[in-house]
């Protein structure tokens with residue numbers, strides 16, 4: 490119990506909202522020349538932008554922009570290093586704290602690589618590593634009288650419409666989904682697959698099914714995965730009958746839609762609609778996170794499907 494208390498006090502002191510930056514490598518493993526990592530610490534980066542002057546773009550008119558983060562991972566950072574930062578929060582989720590981790594960035598910046606990764610052990614991403622840790626730690630806690638149950642769901646939000654990524658039926662017209670909030674504030678999605686999970690391999694199977702579901706939609710609607718949010722949620726319930734204590738929490742791992750700007754006159758029709766929907770849901774997410782950071786009395790969760798779905802996770 491003392492370990493739990495100290496661990497979670499440290500997590501709170503580190504900050505309830507943390508922002509880390511991962512700079513992806515170029516094809517040759519190097520760093521783009523527009524980015525400099527601060528040599529003194531791992532907490533800031535400098536982006537160099539060549540400004541347009543009346544004489545055209547020249548190196549002389551380069552402006553540096555400084556950005557600070559809780560941590561910056563350079564191009565050489567491994568999947569394990571990224572996970573080491575998150576693993577402490579995964580432990581908190583088992584202790585009954587809600588945890589949510591977002592991957593945000595432009596299309597191609599490495600969000601899906603970071604969250605899901607590849608099949609080789611060293612390229613596995615945050616979701617499989619999290620599940621490995623959850624099952625290992627859950628088994629260790631059994632010796633202290635804890636029994637855990639885990640329920641997974643995987644949902645995609647595209648143009649403010651929800652889609653079940655764990656759907657395995659054959660129906661051409663797929664079930665529709667609504668987000669419902671019960672009197673006890675519990676948020677559920679109608680017709681969504683909530684799968685009890687017992688092993689890491691079972692979760693890897695679910696990730697593969699989600700990938701397959703996403704690529705089917707992608708051929709029908711080009712580049713769809715870049716333009717939708719995908720949300721992996723794990724509901725954790727723990728009971729310790731000997732001590733007569735229970736805990737319940739939600740762990741969410743979110744791969745957000747690409748954050749491109751709408752280029753004037755180039756985005757039309759369906760593409761314009763997609764971009765407007767992404768921008769609006771990303772800016773609503775920004776507003777919700779700022780309101781939470783400022784401990785505002787009202788947090789506008791209802792303004793987008795993403796924040797409405799995740800509202801429970803924002804509360805302890």
Ligand SMILES: Nc1ncnc2c1ncn2[C@@H]1O[C@H](COP(=O)(O)OP(=O)(O)OP(=O)(O)O)[C@@H](O)[C@H]1O
Nearest residue numbers: 513514595596597598599600601602603714715747
């Ligand atoms: N840190 C990294 N090391 C090696 N390869 C990477 C890294 N990050 C990304 N990549 C590779 O770059 C490509 C684009 O990455 P990824 O698909 O993860 O981007 P994304 O941000 O999820 O894009 P989208 O918004 O389109 O889904 C992939 O081929 C991926 O394997």
